[in-house]
Amino acid sequence: MRFTCEKNTLLTGLNVTGRTVAQKSAISAIEGILCKAGDGLSLTGYNMETAITYVIDAEVSDMGQCVLPARLFGDIIRRLPEGPVTVVVDDNYKVSIRAGYASFTISAESADEYPTLPDVGDGRSIRIPQTAMKELISGTIFAVSENQGRPIHTGVKFEVEEDRVSAIAVDGFRLARRTYHTQEPTGRQLSFVVPAPGLKELEKILSDGDNQVAFTLGTRHILFQVGQATLICRLLEGEFLDWRKVVPTNCPIRLCAHVSDLASSIERVGLIVSEKYKSPVRCIFGNQQVLLRTNTTIGAAEDQCSLAGDGKELEIGFNVRYLADALRAIPSEEVILELTNGLSPIVMTPADEKLDFSYMVLPVRIKSN
Secondary structure (H helix, E strand, C coil): CEEEEEHHHHHHHHHHHHCCCCCCCCCHHHHEEEEEEECEEEEEEECCCEEEEEEECCEEEECEEEEEEHHHHHHHHHHCCCCEEEEEECCCCEEEEEECCEEEEEECECHHHCCCCCCCCCCCCEEEEHHHHHHHHHCCHHHCCCCCCCHHHHEEEEEEECCEEEEEEECCCEEEEEEEECCCCCCCCEEEEEEHHHHHHHHHHCCCCCCEEEEEECCCEEEEEECCEEEEEECECCCCCCHHHHCCCCCCEEEEEEHHHHHHHHHHHHHHCCCCCCCCEEEEEEEEEEEEEEEECCEEEEEEEEEEEEEEEEEEEECHHHHHHHHHHCCCCEEEEEECCCCCCEEEEECCCCCCEEEEECCECCCCC
16 A cells, blocks of 8 residues: 655644544454555444544545554654655565655554444435534533443534424423524424434534535434544433423513623632532522622622613522533523422523524522522
């Protein structure tokens, strides 16, 4: 096998695929990067849960494939001088790397032991802008569960309907939902749950431009096509929470808040709260304002934030981080706060009708003053 390509082009492919290379595995081949030289050059990293293949332009003199040591090969390419890099692999899997006056010789492995990637099939793909997919992920992934006792909730559920794509995450204490309304009908009705680690890798390769991401659903896997990169991820199986039944509707108290002002107040009172010094933030929703208080063994904090509406002196406690996470994810300047009583969750919904999201946080019991 012999190919030549630009250093930075090769390095980009190695950086993208290297994130899904297995760290330690009984299958030694997946601790490396699968390199195939043919019609261009393809690089693959696969940890048996998520695979990323990245195709780059290269001048291929001799076709072939091998498994390259991921860290060593990446470190070498990273430190080579700018310009073209030539890689030659002989029949004994000795690898010669040359760029400028620099040269290296390392060992590779046969690709025969590298696992075959899952076959997703050739079903019809759904396309949405990369920015939309990025917002669906970033707006929900923080709320996935870390409890392996309910593995279905360690991922994000996607619901594809005729005119929209929704992402939902729950962890037993909060719920996050973001919805993108498509410009063209999807022609599909789909529901599937993607593990959080796979979505985090997908988020890293998505761009902020107008280019689209295409996804194709298989029986047990999903394939995302993002430019030169293809990500294949195993789906989670099980019964996901029916979120429509748990999010309160027609709440008697509706308030409007400036997102940045409320977030700043919550983050301020949260400065004395930590994993070691835990305490809920006490929220007292009054007329045109909310009073925020918290106490821990290291001190106390209090702040006030203006609101539009009357909270009827409702007093309720929340986990500081959960409130802050939700507010950071809200893509607008204003948000509607919906409340019922001191034992019911708070629901945050759009003040702007053009947006479609909901964030729910369950209350924490607080001691009476």
